[in-house]
Amino acid sequence: MDIAEVLTLADQLIFAKTGKHLDYVQDAILRGTLEDATYTQIAQELYSSPSHVRNVGSNLWKTLSKGLKKNITKNNFRAVLEKANFYNYQLAIVENVTAENITVNHNVNICSEKVRSPKTPQNPEPTAKHPRIDLGDAPEISTFFDRTSELTTLENWISSRTRLITILGLSGIGKTALTLELIPQIQQEFDCIIWRSLHNAPPLASLQTDIIKFLSQQQETELPDLINYLRSHRCLIILDDVQTIFSSQQLAGNYKPGYENYGAFFKQIAESCHNSCIILISWEKPREIAALESQPKSCQTLQLNGLGEAAREIFTEKGLAESENWSELIELYRGNPLWLNTAAAAIQDLFNGNISEFLSYDSLVLGDLEYLLHQHFQRLSDSEKRVLSWLANQNKPVEISQKPALLELSPSEFLKAIESLRRRLLIEKVQKGDRTLFTLQRAIAEYLNS
Numbered sequence: 001m002d003i004a005e006v007l008t009l010a011d012q013l014i015f016a017k018t019g020k021h022l023d024y025v026q027d028a029i030l031r032g033t034l035e036d037a038t039y040t041q042i043a044q045e046l047y048s049s050p051s052h053v054r055n056v057g058s059n060l061w062k063t064l065s066k067g068l069k070k071n072i073t074k075n076n077f078r079a080v081l082e083k084a085n086f087y088n089y090q091l092a093i094v095e096n097v098t099a100e101n102i103t104v105n106h107n108v109n110i111c112s113e114k115v116r117s118p119k120t121p122q123n124p125e126p127t128a129k130h131p132r133i134d135l136g137d138a139p140e141i142s143t144f145f146d147r148t149s150e151l152t153t154l155e156n157w158i159s160s161r162t163r164l165i166t167i168l169g170l171s172g173i174g175k176t177a178l179t180l181e182l183i184p185q186i187q188q189e190f191d192c193i194i195w196r197s198l199h200n201a202p203p204l205a206s207l208q209t210d211i212i213k214f215l216s217q218q219q220e221t222e223l224p225d226l227i228n229y230l231r232s233h234r235c236l237i238i239l240d241d242v243q244t245i246f247s248s249q250q251l252a253g254n255y256k257p258g259y260e261n262y263g264a265f266f267k268q269i270a271e272s273c274h275n276s277c278i279i280l281i282s283w284e285k286p287r288e289i290a291a292l293e294s295q296p297k298s299c300q301t302l303q304l305n306g307l308g309e310a311a312r313e314i315f316t317e318k319g320l321a322e323s324e325n326w327s328e329l330i331e332l333y334r335g336n337p338l339w340l341n342t343a344a345a346a347i348q349d350l351f352n353g354n355i356s357e358f359l360s361y362d363s364l365v366l367g368d369l370e371y372l373l374h375q376h377f378q379r380l381s382d383s384e385k386r387v388l389s390w391l392a393n394q395n396k397p398v399e400i401s402q403k404p405a406l407l408e409l410s411p412s413e414f415l416k417a418i419e420s421l422r423r424r425l426l427i428e429k430v431q432k433g434d435r436t437l438f439t440l441q442r443a444i445a446e447y448l449n450s
Contacts, residue, residue, distance in 0.1 A: 003034055006081065013067045014060075024191055024234040024275060027056045035076050043273075052231050052273070059139035097402065131190045133183075134214050137197040137240065141177045143317075145337060146310040150178055150302060151185060157237075157300045158186050158277055164270040166280045166289055169304035170425055171372055172338020176279045178304065179238060191233040192276075199241040204261045210236060227268065230276035242282035248379045251416060252423035253287035263288050270298040284424045303425065306335020318344040325355040332364060334441050342369045364446040373447040376426065383409055383417040388426065388440070397430045397437035 011022045022030070032042035039057060043050040057074055064072045072080065111367055157165055169175045187193060195212050196207060208226045215229045229235065245259045248253070255263060263286060269278050270292045280286070285301065292299035311330045314337065315323070333339040343358075346367040351357045358365060366373070379386070386407055391398070403414040418438065421427045426444060430437040440448075 005032065007029065008078075009293060014063055014221070017063050017067050023232060025053065025056045025232060026060050029053065029060060029074075030077075033074055034081075036078070039074075056232070125186070131193050132214075132217075133185075133187065133193045135180075135193075135195045138165065138180060138195040138238075139176060143337075144177050144181050145174065145307050145313060147174065147178050147181065147307075149176060150304065151182055153302060154178075154182050155185055158189060160297060161275060162277060162297060162300050162312065163272075163274065164266060164278055164280070164289075164292065164299045166285060166299075166301045167280065167304060168282060168285055168301060168425060171283065171375060172336050173304050173306070174337050175304050176240060177337075179240075179279060179281060182246065183236075189234065190236045193236045193238075194242065195238040197240045198244050201244045201256065201259070203258065204265055207239075208265075227272055227274060230272075230274040233276070235276040237276070237278045238281070239278065240281045241348055242280045242286070243284050244377075246284060246286075246379075250381050251384070251420040252284045253420075262286075267292065268349050270295070283379075304328070306333075307337060308335050309339075311335045311337065311340050314340045314344060318348060320344055320347060320353055320355060322355045325359060328359060332442050334443070338372070339369055339443060342367060342372070363450075364442055366443065366446060366450065369443060370447060370450070373444060374426070377447070379424075381417070383413050384421055384424075384426075386446070387414065387417045389448055391427060391438065391440045392445040394439070397432075397434065397439035399437055 007022070007030055008025060014026070015021050028042055029039075032038075032045070037045075039054045040050045043053040059075060061072050061077070064077075070080065116321055128224070154165065154167075158373060167179060183193060192215055194211055195235045196211065198207070202210075212226055212229060213231065215226075215235060245256055246357045247254045247256050266278075266280070266286055267288050270288075289299060289301060293301060307330070309327070309330065312323070312326050315326050315329070318341075320326075329343060331342065333343055346365055347355055347358045348352060350365070350367075377385070377388075384407060390404055390407055400415070400418055403409065407414060409417065418427070422429070427438050427440055430439055
């Protein structure tokens with residue numbers, strides 16, 4: 001028995017009866033039934049609840065029974081197929097089927113272009129999934145640099161049914177470009193893909209209503225909770241600019257007043273039974289994520305770092321010579337694509353493309369990068385600003401086992417500030433033997449001392 005054939009024909013029958021194709025849960029139920037799996041086993045595979053899978057299955061068998069004019073249940077489905085020719089069941093609704101669904105001698109045929117005798121078995125290729133995609137809020141990205149390992153990591157997490165993925169990184173590091181590059185690699189795993197930016201900080205209720213309208217195609221007058229759609233269909237929801245729902249001038253991860261329900265929503269996504277995935281793109285990590293990461297199948301975080309030597313492509317595009325100095329530039333700007341593009345533009349404009357002259361300056365030339373760093377700095381609390389200023393004046397990585405005497409902060413305030421700056425990715429941790437040291441990126445230190 002060819003599972004692909006059975007699924008294709010079942011999909012055509014369901015579509016003829018309901019106007020909708022098999023969804024992800026129905027597909028999994030049919031596959032599991034043909035492999036003698038129980039509802040509980042199918043639910044575990046889907047990361048869903050057995051009761052939800054059982055309810056979907058009950059409706060599925062009823063629809064198949066009506067279409068085939070034979071009582072079909074989970075218990076007898078396989079036996080019925082083995083005892084009889086599945087292709088010879090008559091469709092009771094054939095008179096109402098559209099022109100794309102035709103019959104030959106009253107037997108099911110799935111395609112008007114290729115009418116075959118029912119005595120000749122068909123061996124169709126599995127139908128490729130064509131998800132509905134709405135990338136209306138996604139920016140246009142013209143250049144993507146090599147991120148093979150990061151793409152592989154994200155693909156593996158999605159294949160493992162991770163429910164909540166957070167992609168963290170400073171502005172310009174390539175979080176959005178990476179996610180856009182990921183979509184073509186994994187889109188056939190999903191029924192729906194939607195990208196929404198939180199740049200204007202929409203209230204959670206407005207965001208959920210917007211997403212539900214897309215997922216439901218506005219076919220229902222009363223829209224159920226979003227989690228119900230995430231259980232019924234395999235959906236990928238991408239939320240960009242998540243940092244905008246956090247308060248400025250406070251420690252990292254504190255929600256703006258009225259936005260605290262986002263935290264409960266992220267927790268629900270990670271902990272509830274469903275088979276969908278939400279990707280958060282942010283400058284800083286939501287507070288709930290740290291606790292949720294103890295369950296890898298529920299929640300994972302990817303911290304996006306610089307490009308390394310792959311960033312040399314930027315200098316090639318900008319027409320910079322002196323390739324022997326490119327590695328030093330990459331290190332100075334930690335491989336951040338946007339920062340390197342900004343530096344390359346300054347080198348061309350101010351130094352006529354002479355990298356050596358640019359590097360000869362005692363202080364790092366920031367140019368337009370100063371504005372980008374200001375966006376991060378203005379979000380900081382007073383205690384974080386003090387700690388950053390102290391670190392900017394250290395000529396080497398330092399330990400934090402004791403609070404510096406010059407800082408007018410309590411030991412508790414000092415450690416909280418360090419932790420918050422780590423969540424914002426503004427300070428780096430350096431391991432030297434058994435010692436843990438902390439330091440700033442050169443560009444950030446230059447900004448603070450300018």
